[in-house]
Amino acid sequence: MKQLLVILVLLSTQIYAQDRDEKQIKALYHQALTEGSAYGWLQHLSTKIGGRLSGSIQAQQAVDYTKSLLDNMGLDKVWLQPVKVPKWVRGTPEFAYIESAPGITNNVAIRALGGSVATPFGGLKAEVIEVQSIEALKGLGRERIEGKIVFFNRAMDPGLIDTFQAYSGCADQRYSGAAEAGKYGAVGVIVRSLNLRLDDFPHTGAMSYGNTPVAERIPAAAISTNGAELLSTTLKLNPSIKLYFKQNCKNLPDVDSYNVIGEIKGSTHPEEIIVVGGHLDSWDLGDGSHDDGAGCVQSMEVLRLFKATGYRPKRTIRVVLFMNEENGLRGGTAYAKEAFAKKERHIFALESDSGGFTPRGFTIDANQKNYEQIVSWKNLFEPYLIHLFQKGYGGADIGPLKDDRIVLAGLRPDTQRYFDHHHSDNDTFEHVNQRELHLGAATMASLVYLIDTYGIK
Known part of the structure; x- marks a missing residue:
């Protein structure tokens, strides 16, 4: 009888958890699709600022703009992390x-x-x-x-x-x-x-x-x-x-720039950090909407979605807009170097740097137990047509964080049209679909929510 009671308690707990997770994920998608901010942010970043080559005036304008967005979001902390970047002009x-x-x-x-x-x-x-x-x-x-x-x-x-x-x-x-x-x-x-x-x-x-x-x-x-x-x-x-x-073209001496960072402090495990991010710099051709303005606004939207749905994370959720991914990876390297120096405990990092197209799933760089845990959540994503959960590359900017404890992941949208735009004059705001962009942000937020709720193995 006691064994049966234990089984019933465990079963009811699982049913409750499943129901809670389904409701929270539904709320994230609904908020993103009906009141999402990412598309409007991207429109300003792309059409008012434009291409953001490392070391350029436009890159600094992007730093100032995205920091102001995070400042107005009511986060627990927002700051700039100094980075020396190369300056090449066309x-x-x-x-x-x-x-x-x-x-x-x-x-x-x-x-x-x-x-x-x-x-x-x-x-x-x-x-x-x-x-x-x-x-x-x-x-x-x-x-x-x-x-x-x-x-x-x-x-x-x-x-x-x-x-x-x-x-x-x-x-x-x-x-x-x-x-x-x-x-x-x-x-x-x-x-x-x-x-x-x-x-x-x-x-x-x-x-x-x-x-x-x-x-x-x-x-x-x-x-x-x-x-x-x-x-x-x-x-x-x-x-x-x-x-x-x-x-x-000409190579000039390195100049000062910044990673833009904001966070919501965890309520029960603030020492465990979850990072979500993209790279703020782009090439000077086009306006960098898909590469990687989309990833930046989706990452900021993750934190906004949590606040808008009333979700208070257990762990610290940090958005990082990395500088200089395109021609040096200085931002990702500087972030990891400081994190290791401070002995910060990063448990998960998710990057969006594959364009703002329809999300399909994730590539995951993790040990077998953590990979299996993420795959076990696949049924929660099926109503949103997210089906890809496979081992693979997380992303360039989060790569320097890799050690034997962290789980890295990359959002994987449909990639068939990505290289029509990549690094060219054709990478412009008009080629980004609002609904696809917001679906990607909600998909990222959902995985971050699940990692925050259950931790890593």
Whole structure:
């Protein structure tokens, strides 16, 4: 009889907990969809401030704006964390053309890669050699490369459902292509934009010269996918064509910037910290709405949703808007360094940096027990069409927090259109859907609520 009583008590407790969780999650989604603030915040961030390249005036304006939002939210604490960030400026617009014969040219759209040096003042013109990979470059050797512009033309694999996997399969040519081509005497590098569709938008992104001396660094630019197709086809018809390009970018000394941080102090376990965040900086093309204005406003919305629904967290919930994810990761590194120095106990970190599209679920970086606990909550998300709970990468900015105690997770929206916009002039506010953005914020808040309620293993 006593055993039966224990079973009944446990069963009733589970039913009560299930009912409580369902009600709280429903309240979070209802508040987000009917009175959500994220879309309005993003509109101001994107259309009134615009692209927020690290070290720029716009980046500082974004710091001031988001701090003011957190100040007005009634949080327990809001502050700025100083971060030294690199300052790279694009300069006047880039220009390029394919010269198939003297006086016969076709203009193509390019954008300098972030961190690249400029071309000579009058621009750069040379023959072009096309390669599909850094390995193929090495196989050609100096004899075939010296004095030429190397054209990396490996496209993202359209057969992969996970577009981030397709992106990862090509990113090395953008990041390291100039450093590698320079070793063989190349005078410049042109990289096919990392984009699954054919269009005229060049996609920039970070690149590195490694340990190449400053005097030996060569200029690097991305070419639109339509431009890449034209250049490749023209090369096949006439391998002796030349490409001209001109860019005026420059690297300047590091400048002061900030991570923007706000928190609700936990009611029973304030020493246990849950982080939710995105990166406040963006590239200077477009206005950074999907990458990563969406993640920033969704993260702030998590805290607003808790306050609006009357939920008082047991653990400390902290929003962090990281600076300099795009070209240095200084913000994420500085945050983790200070957290470890202060011996803060971070138990969970959730990042949104995959665009403001329809949420599908989460990728989770955790031990097996914590992963299984999160998967056990899957039924609570099914009414909201959230189904993806798989082991995987949490995010770049929260990555430096990783140790053997923390659980990291990344919000995973539908990614099929993300790289149409990523790092390009096409990343603008008009391409963000209000309902999809708010669904993502509610999905993040729901997982944070469950971690706060049950802790980690």
